[in-house]
Amino acid sequence: MMTKHFGKSGNVSELVSSLSWLEEDGSSQDGDESPEMRSHDHGLVLGGRIRSCGELGSEDMEEEEEEEEDDEEEVERNGENGPKRRGPKKKKMTKARQERFRARRIKANARERSRMHGLNNALDNLRRVMPCYSKTQKLSKIETLRLARNYIWALSEVLENGQSTESHGFVEMLCKGLSQPTSNLVAGCLQLGPTPLILNKLEDKCGGQGMGDAVAGHPLSYPSPGLPSPPYGSLETSHLLHMKGFKASVYDNPSPNDCSSGTPSYDGPLTPPLSISSNFALKQEPSPHESERNYTPHPGHHAHYLSAHHFPSSTAGSLPGGAQAHPIFQASRYEVPLDVVFESFTPSHLVTSQMGTI
DNA sequence: TAGGCCATCTGGTCCT
DNA sequence: AGGACCAGATGGCCTA
Numbered sequence: 001m002m003t004k005h006f007g008k009s010g011n012v013s014e015l016v017s018s019l020s021w022l023e024e025d026g027s028s029q030d031g032d033e034s035p036e037m038r039s040h041d042h043g044l045v046l047g048g049r050i051r052s053c054g055e056l057g058s059e060d061m062e063e064e065e066e067e068e069e070d071d072e073e074e075v076e077r078n079g080e081n082g083p084k085r086r087g088p089k090k091k092k093m094t095k096a097r098q099e100r101f102r103a104r105r106i107k108a109n110a111r112e113r114s115r116m117h118g119l120n121n122a123l124d125n126l127r128r129v130m131p132c133y134s135k136t137q138k139l140s141k142i143e144t145l146r147l148a149r150n151y152i153w154a155l156s157e158v159l160e161n162g163q164s165t166e167s168h169g170f171v172e173m174l175c176k177g178l179s180q181p182t183s184n185l186v187a188g189c190l191q192l193g194p195t196p197l198i199l200n201k202l203e204d205k206c207g208g209q210g211m212g213d214a215v216a217g218h219p220l221s222y223p224s225p226g227l228p229s230p231p232y233g234s235l236e237t238s239h240l241l242h243m244k245g246f247k248a249s250v251y252d253n254p255s256p257n258d259c260s261s262g263t264p265s266y267d268g269p270l271t272p273p274l275s276i277s278s279n280f281a282l283k284q285e286p287s288p289h290e291s292e293r294n295y296t297p298h299p300g301h302h303a304h305y306l307s308a309h310h311f312p313s314s315t316a317g318s319l320p321g322g323a324q325a326h327p328i329f330q331a332s333r334y335e336v337p338l339d340v341v342f343e344s345f346t347p348s349h350l351v352t353s354q355m356g357t358i
Numbered sequence: 359t360a361g362g363c364c365a366t367c368t369g370g371t372c373c374t
Numbered sequence: 375a376g377g378a379c380c381a382g383a384t385g386g387c388c389t390a
Contacts, residue, residue: 116365116366
């Protein structure tokens with residue numbers, strides 16, 4: 001990371017002097033600064049480039065030189081014959097003023113970093129309550145926000161219209177407007193029942209009501225006003241997870257720590273009132289792929305999402321790009337009708353941890 | 359190599 | 375005056 005900015009500065013003395021930050025505690029908590037950050041705060045390399053003092057407002061000049069400089073500046077401000085510019089004359093940048101400016105800038109930079117870290121922490125917290133969460137493969141910021149919007153939207157439909165979380169439409173809403181890769185991730189994460197047959201049964205079960213109808217049709221195509229361009233806003237049926245019948249009825253709220261290992265505490269409840277993705281427990285032997293990716297089942301109520309190509313090909317349910325979807329189960333969170341579960345998967349996929357609850 | 363994503367710095371604006 | 379917030383600019387990293 002040190003080379004990040006110094007690579008282009010090419011100033012050895014600056015580099016050496018800034019390396020002194022490495023001698024100190026390099027912890028980078030909120031408010032703390034990484035060595036890289038601190039190098040900036042020394043006013044050496046700014047924004048990936050060396051900034052001359054002139055860029056900061058005025059050259060490093062002696063007091064006696066200022067009169068001259070100001071005259072030149074006045075000419076520059078007014079042009080050859082231009083009208084005199086109104087407003088306060090630019091204040092002289094004495095050394096003392098420069099130092100104050102620099103100190104203020106350093107403080108402001110630190111605050112800004114801290115603010116952005118706080119924002120990122122909040123985004124992480126948001127990621128944790130999303131239907132898909134993985135420490136190893138985070139949703140991008142924009143996709144996190146999109147998914148959050150969709151999640152709220154979908155849950156609202158559940159509450160207001162009795163839309164079933166089992167329905168195809170629920171998942172479609174979740175994926176609406178997401179980029180294709182993210183849709184694939186969400187779909188893969190929530191992939192529960194691979195066959196269209198099951199899907200059809202689900203549709204029947206839901207009576208064809210609710211939002212699922214609004215987006216019914218194959219392949220599915222979502223107009224995404226306001227979204228930049230494809231791949232945003234399109235989704236094919238084969239990309240979707242296939243929700244299986246379950247009722248998110250049991251909701252034993254774990255300790256908030258369940259979802260925040262090694263992360264800043266989160267004040268609000270981490271567990272959403274309803275999570276369509278968390279109703280199945282992954283009890284399969286981890287595939288080599290998953291091991292490689294350091295995939296570990298989330299201890300809380302949130303399912304993980306995995307890149308589609310992480311799914312073992314032995315499982316049914318194709319994802320775009322030749323990837324295979326893999327049913328992800330989550331541990332002991334909700335009561336799930338086992339018949340429904342077994343309807344979807346071979347027994348080898350399943351290990352029930354508790355009677356009637358997986 | 360282009361494009362996406364990200365962290366950071368920076369200057370401007372608004373508010374206290 | 376100083377802090378919060380914002381948007382633009384910049385460069386690094388990663389991936390297709």
